[in-house]
Amino acid sequence: MNKTIEVRYFALFRENAGIDRETVTSAASTAGELFAELRHRHGSAEPLGHCKVAINDEMAEWDAPLSDGDSVLLFPPVAGG
Amino acid sequence: MMKMVTSPIRPEELRRALIDPAAGAYAGFEGWIRNRNEGHEVLRLEYEAYDPLAVKEGEKIIAEARARFPVLHAHCVHRAGMLEIGECAVWVGVASEHRDEAFLACRYIIDQVKVRLPIWKKEHYVDGHSGWVNCERCASHG
Numbered sequence: 164m165n166k167t168i169e170v171r172y173f174a175l176f177r178e179n180a181g182i183d184r185e186t187v188t189s190a191a192s193t194a195g196e197l198f199a200e201l202r203h204r205h206g207s208a209e210p211l212g213h214c215k216v217a218i219n220d221e222m223a224e225w226d227a228p229l230s231d232g233d234s235v236l237l238f239p240p241v242a243g244g
Numbered sequence: 245m246m247k248m249v250t251s252p253i254r255p256e257e258l259r260r261a262l263i264d265p266a267a268g269a270y271a272g273f274e275g276w277i278r279n280r281n282e283g284h285e286v287l288r289l290e291y292e293a294y295d296p297l298a299v300k301e302g303e304k305i306i307a308e309a310r311a312r313f314p315v316l317h318a319h320c321v322h323r324a325g326m327l328e329i330g331e332c333a334v335w336v337g338v339a340s341e342h343r344d345e346a347f348l349a350c351r352y353i354i355d356q357v358k359v360r361l362p363i364w365k366k367e368h369y370v371d372g373h374s375g376w377v378n379c380e381r382c383a384s385h386g
Contacts (some may be wrong), residue, residue, distance in 0.1 A: 174292050174364035175379040209379060215362065217297055236294065236362075240378040243298075243322060243363035244275045244334050244354060 165190050166231040168197065172205075175239040180205040194218060194235060195225035201237070213240040245318075246302030248295045250325045253332040262317045267339040271346035273354050275334040277327050281377070285370040291333065293324040294362040305356040309338075312352065313345040320353055322363060333365075 168191075171184045180201075191197035194216045202208075216223050217236040229235070245261075255274055262270060277289050306318050317339045327333055336353045340346040368374045 173294060173362065174366070175376045213378070217362070220296060220300075222297065222301065236297070238294070238362050239364065239376065241359065241361060241363055242365045242377040242379075243293075243361040244358040 166229055166233070168229060168232075169234045170197075170201065171234070171236045173236070173238055175209070176205070176207055176237050179207045189229075191229060193225065194223055194227050194229060197229060197235060198225065198237060207239070209239055214238060215241065245320070246299050246306055247319075247321045248293055248298050249321055249323050251323075253321055253323050253335050255332065255335050255337070258319065258321060258335055259337050261319060262337050262339040264316050264339055266341060267316050269340050269343040269346040271338050271340075271343070271350040273334075273336040273350050274332050275354070277329050277331050277333060279329045281367055284367065286329070287368045287370050288329065289327050289333070290366040290368065290374075291322075291324040291327060292364045292366070293322065295324075298322065298361045298363055301361050302357060305353055305360065308356070309349040309352045313340070313349040315340040315345050315349045318349055318353060320357060322357065322361065324363070 165188050168187050170187055172180045177183045189197055215238040219234050279286050302320055309318055315338050320336045322334045336350050338346045338350045365377045366374055
């Protein structure tokens with residue numbers, strides 16, 4: 164079943180996508196599936212293991228299930244400090 | 245306490261909040277902007293952060309450090325925005341009764357901050373190019 168997901172992109176992902184957020188309609192059941200779908204569309208090549216995801220402002224795992232109306236934040240490899 | 249700022253970090257002011265009559269030790273760490281990285285001459289660094297989660301995750305890291313090491317106070321401040329060579333990007337300060345736990349907690353906090361907080365840095369090179377640290381290379385290395 165399709166869900167409506169609010170996606171936000173940061174740093175390199177934002178530059179690759181050319182936008183900082185979008186509302187997508189997707190059948191992805193997990194955050195990882197959604198990421199695979201979007202990076203194919205936006206041409207990001209970073210391995211999943213180096214990236215992070217947050218769902219509704221909480222850090223999440225890539226196998227976390229998605230629900231209709233979720234807000235998903237896609238984080239490229241971080242580099243604080 | 246974890247805090248994100250966009251103005252200059254002044255460690256000598258921040259450490260005052262840690263002063264405690266019960267503390268016999270203070271360990272501080274400052275992360276500075278350096279002029280070279282992996283063979284490139286760096287002009288300045290641009291930090292981007294997602295503040296709400298950077299603060300939340302930073303507080304978690306500090307709580308973990310406090311659970312592992314018996315310290316009195318542990319604070320971390322990270323700056324975002326455009327930073328010049330020599331400026332302070334991150335500060336960690338820990339006060340404790342004895343030095344061992346101050347060093348250990350300080351080390352734990354900075355190590356975790358670097359790998360867990362949603363913060364990104366873009367290096368602007370002297371030759372006019374720029375690149376996101378950990379991104380361009382991790383993509384090419386697979």
